[in-house]
Amino acid sequence: MKILVTGGLGYIGSHTTVELIKNNFEVVIVDNLSNSEFFILENIKQITGVSPKFYNLDLLDFKKFDQIVKENKIHGIIHFAAFKSVSESVLHPVKYYENNIISLLNVLRAMNLNGISNLVFSSSCTVYGQPDTLPVSEDSPFKMAESPYAYSKQVSENIIKDVSSSSDKLNAISLRYFNPVGAHSSGLIGELPLGVPDNLVPYITQTAAGIREELSVFGNDYTTKDGTAIRDYIHIEDLARAHVKAISKILSCNSQLYDYINVGTGIGHSVLEVINSFEKVNNLKLNYSFKERRNGDIKEIYSDVKKSEEVLGWKAVFSLNEMMKSAWVWQKNIKNFRNIS
Ligand code: UFG
Numbered sequence: 001m002k003i004l005v006t007g008g009l010g011y012i013g014s015h016t017t018v019e020l021i022k023n024n025f026e027v028v029i030v031d032n033l034s035n036s037e038f039f040i041l042e043n044i045k046q047i048t049g050v051s052p053k054f055y056n057l058d059l060l061d062f063k064k065f066d067q068i069v070k071e072n073k074i075h076g077i078i079h080f081a082a083f084k085s086v087s088e089s090v091l092h093p094v095k096y097y098e099n100n101i102i103s104l105l106n107v108l109r110a111m112n113l114n115g116i117s118n119l120v121f122s123s124s125c126t127v128y129g130q131p132d133t134l135p136v137s138e139d140s141p142f143k144m145a146e147s148p149y150a151y152s153k154q155v156s157e158n159i160i161k162d163v164s165s166s167s168d169k170l171n172a173i174s175l176r177y178f179n180p181v182g183a184h185s186s187g188l189i190g191e192l193p194l195g196v197p198d199n200l201v202p203y204i205t206q207t208a209a210g211i212r213e214e215l216s217v218f219g220n221d222y223t224t225k226d227g228t229a230i231r232d233y234i235h236i237e238d239l240a241r242a243h244v245k246a247i248s249k250i251l252s253c254n255s256q257l258y259d260y261i262n263v264g265t266g267i268g269h270s271v272l273e274v275i276n277s278f279e280k281v282n283n284l285k286l287n288y289s290f291k292e293r294r295n296g297d298i299k300e301i302y303s304d305v306k307k308s309e310e311v312l313g314w315k316a317v318f319s320l321n322e323m324m325k326s327a328w329v330w331q332k333n334i335k336n337f338r339n340i341s
Pocket of ligand 1: 084086124125126178179198199200201203215216217218219229230231271294297301
């Protein structure tokens with residue numbers, strides 16, 4: 001089966017590509033390298049022994065995208081390509097809506113024109129806002145979106161739902177990720193943040209590497225076990241496996257299918273627990289200090305994992321320590337790859 005992966009050289013896309021190839025799928029990647037680098041393709045080849053077909057293309061270019069879909073006789077699409085910085089989306093909402101919504105519409109149009117009905121969409125637990133009950137299950141309603149990024153994910157999920165219940169044949173699963181961290185066990189692919197990282201784990205690894213002077217811990221006055229905010233961190237390889245389960249489920253399903261599923265571990269860790277784990281497994285001391293809460297942050301979120309186990313037969317297996325170990329191996333490797341690319 002041939003799967004087109006949009007954003008296939010990005011953080012989650014590249015790990016999913018590796019996992020798809022391992023499971024005997026043929027992969028075609030469309031990526032405009034806006035938040036990834038070309039050496040990732042070489043490294044995917046090193047890990048898997050296979051070089052996926054690659055197109056350097058912006059999904060806003062519908063004509064060319066449609067042509068690629070036509071030429072390649074695709075069976076399904078996993079759509080990752082999107083902007084994902086919460087803070088940047090607040091500064092540049094038009095850019096976010098244009099990129100994230102129009103890209104999705106172009107994917108859906110091309111699918112319809114070429115008779116493709118199988119889609120996995122990259123969503124986020126950000127659609128829940130700060131939920132009323134924890135762990136948050138898929139029955140929880142969407143709260144007011146906290147950012148244009150979050151709103152773009154809510155709207156995208158609704159668009160997919162509308163299309164799948166229309167006469168256009170569409171079978172789709174939206175995966176709502178919690179906080180993906182860590183890197184591939186080969187040390188050959190991982191997260192490549194552009195500029196100063198927004199997210200906790202790349203900020204930690206860059207601080208340990210001396211690229212940043214000090215990590216700011218945003219808020220130690222939350223009503224949590226140690227005062228810092230709580231998230232459900234999930235190893236990127238576990239997350240990649242969930243995509244293979246989701247696309248396989250859709251491909252083997254004979255009736256109409258539309259679903260949305262959380263992808264998390266079910267365990268909430270505080271920022272301090274993440275730091276302590278990183279220091280312990282890598283035998284390092286991290287320079288950090290407490291600062292004001294960050295605007296738009298919620299206090300706590302972690303996933304109810306029942307649905308992912310029942311519907312996908314998937315559950316996370318990696319621990320926080322394993323996430324922190326792989327993140328550090330990757331951080332130390334990045335400079336070697338950047339030099340040769
Ligand atoms: N944090 C720090 N210092 C930093 C960076 C983050 O203390 O330098 C804290 C944050 O305040 C938060 C926690 O670490 O409490 C996690 O922050 P991240 O930025 O890593 O992740 P978020 O939970 O804010 O955001 C992530 C994804 C979004 C997604 C959101 C859904 O990055 O794409 O989860 O909840 F929308």
